[in-house]
Amino acid sequence: MADAPVSVRGMNDLLPPDSSKWQHLERTCREVFARFGYLEARPPVVEHTELFVRGVGEGSDIVGKEMYTFKDRSDRSLTLRPEFTAGLARAYIEHAMATKEAVTRWWSIGPVFRYEAVNTGRYRQFFQIDCEAYGVGEPTLDAELIGMLHALYAALGVAPVTALINNVGHGDDRGRYREALVAFVTPKADGLCGDCKRRLVTNPLRILDCKVATCQALMADAPSILDHLGDAARAHFATVQATLTALGVPFVVEPRLVRGLDYYTGTVFEFTTTAGNLGSQSTLVAGGRYDDMIAELGGPRTPAIGFGIGVERTVLCMPGDAASYAPAIDLFIAAMGPAGRVKATALAHQLRLAGVTVEVEHREVGFKAQFRRADKLAARLTLALGESELATGAAKLKVMADRSETAIRLDDLAAAVATALAAR
RNA sequence: GUGGAUGUAGCUCAAUCGGUAGAGCACCAGAUUGUGGUUCUGGGUGUCGUGGGUUCGAUCCCCAUCAUCCACCCCA
Numbered sequence: 001m002a003d004a005p006v007s008v009r010g011m012n013d014l015l016p017p018d019s020s021k022w023q024h025l026e027r028t029c030r031e032v033f034a035r036f037g038y039l040e041a042r043p044p045v046v047e048h049t050e051l052f053v054r055g056v057g058e059g060s061d062i063v064g065k066e067m068y069t070f071k072d073r074s075d076r077s078l079t080l081r082p083e084f085t086a087g088l089a090r091a092y093i094e095h096a097m098a099t100k101e102a103v104t105r106w107w108s109i110g111p112v113f114r115y116e117a118v119n120t121g122r123y124r125q126f127f128q129i130d131c132e133a134y135g136v137g138e139p140t141l142d143a144e145l146i147g148m149l150h151a152l153y154a155a156l157g158v159a160p161v162t163a164l165i166n167n168v169g170h171g172d173d174r175g176r177y178r179e180a181l182v183a184f185v186t187p188k189a190d191g192l193c194g195d196c197k198r199r200l201v202t203n204p205l206r207i208l209d210c211k212v213a214t215c216q217a218l219m220a221d222a223p224s225i226l227d228h229l230g231d232a233a234r235a236h237f238a239t240v241q242a243t244l245t246a247l248g249v250p251f252v253v254e255p256r257l258v259r260g261l262d263y264y265t266g267t268v269f270e271f272t273t274t275a276g277n278l279g280s281q282s283t284l285v286a287g288g289r290y291d292d293m294i295a296e297l298g299g300p301r302t303p304a305i306g307f308g309i310g311v312e313r314t315v316l317c318m319p320g321d322a323a324s325y326a327p328a329i330d331l332f333i334a335a336m337g338p339a340g341r342v343k344a345t346a347l348a349h350q351l352r353l354a355g356v357t358v359e360v361e362h363r364e365v366g367f368k369a370q371f372r373r374a375d376k377l378a379a380r381l382t383l384a385l386g387e388s389e390l391a392t393g394a395a396k397l398k399v400m401a402d403r404s405e406t407a408i409r410l411d412d413l414a415a416a417v418a419t420a421l422a423a424r
Numbered sequence: 425g426u427g428g429a430u431g432u433a434g435c436u437c438a439a440u441c442g443g444u445a446g447a448g449c450a451c452c453a454g455a456u457u458g459u460g461g462u463u464c465u466g467g468g469u470g471u472c473g474u475g476g477g478u479u480c481g482a483u484c485c486c487c488a489u490c491a492u493c494c495a496c497c498c499c500a
Contacts, residue, residue, distance in 0.1 A: 121492090121500085280494095281500080285500065366454095366459095
């Protein structure tokens with residue numbers, strides 16, 4: 001006998017009832033994003049490899065060792081998207097969006113792919129919900145975007161959530177800070193962990209993030225990026241904070257927050273949580289400004305800001321188990337015998353055409369088992385169809401919550417169901 | 425890529441100091457001769473992850489391997 005097939009490591013099936021919880025998240029995002037003016041864009045899952053090398057950055061781990069890259073039959077190098085921002089930027093440029101509208105707000109949802117070790121809340125195929133806004137460089141937009149995330153997580157009931165914000169400066173700012181940081185750390189390099197010794201050369205800003213206690217102690221009085229910002233960045237950051245305060249959105253300035261992608265400029269942010277046993281994967285969503293990327297990819301100079309939500313992580317933090325998100329069933333029809341099932345199926349079909357959610361028991365099992373299943377499915381109403389009902393056309397519609405029954409005629413079922421559902 | 429833990433019934437797990445294994449949940453039936461959420465009773469042959477080794481004999485010991493989970497790294 002052949003071995004049964006198994007899924008690819010790090011790539012999971014999403015099945016009921018979990019999918020109901022995902023749908024709730026997606027529905028909530030759609031509603032919240034719509035109120036903030038975001039419209040859905042659906043870029044392809046596959047792009048030319050070069051796009052991610054240029055957009056995400058050659059020095060990033062994502063490009064360096066995590067991409068699913070392959071040759072197609074025409075020998076072109078293609079890559080499964082490891083994130084949304086580069087592909088959406090490509091679409092923004094390719095469709096000349098800058099000439100069509102002054103401000104573009106897009107959101108997307110879908111799988112992204114990174115070849116990494118799987119861990120809590122992190123998989124090789126995982127889902128992101130992504131928002132990008134193009135054409136606005138003003139800091140109030142940054143605050144609006146962060147405020148939207150705050151509203152989203154509140155609507156989802158995910159708590160507690162902390163919004164961390166920082167400003168990593170523009171080119172010159174970051175260069176100067178990097179020098180200052182290297183100058184500060186180099187004399188103490190012997191005390192750093194092995195990873196940080198490497199980071200000192202490859203990405204000094206990341207040393208700020210290290211979780212090793214000795215490194216944290218050593219970096220306690222390290223220079224802050226915020227002291228190395230130019231006037232423009234400083235003013236921008238001040239307005240972001242003032243606007244968030246005006247919105248009533250709580251936030252924490254975290255000078256050590258440095259994102260791992262190369263393209264960020266100015267404002268960066270992330271939302272973390274202690275909910276959901278996420279362990280070390282406590283970042284639910286992260287993003288920031290990337291005012292240079294559109295131009296660097298060959299488009300018109302266009303400021304932009306965006307974020308990516310980790311869907312699996314967010315779902316893990318949503319309250320209630322998956323079953324509690326399952327859709328309600330209005331009516332369960334229990335049927336006995338072949339003729340009863342035909343009648344039940346026909347009645348159910350008519351009700352469904354009228355918008356009622358109906359489940360019919362098609363199996364040949366006793367009424368006890370049928371009612372037990374109706375209860376398990378949380379059906380609000382039940383109808384039993386046996387020999388006497390078929391013979392007389394009379395039946396009893398039962399409200400499961402209080403066990404009350406109403407005598408009805410099967411011909412009047414639709415009206416009776418409507419009345420019972422309305423009574424609630 | 426590094427380190428740790430775990431792999432036994434559909435699910436969650438137990439047990440056997442080496443003699444081929446059991447409970448809860450779920451499912452079906454009955455008590456209640458046509459009616460659910462609480463009870464009670466009955467109903468389970470599962471390559472004990474896979475391959476090798478030790479042994480009279482391995483689910484248990486040893487080695488390897490795969491998978492899952494967790495931590496690091498990195499990131500959403």
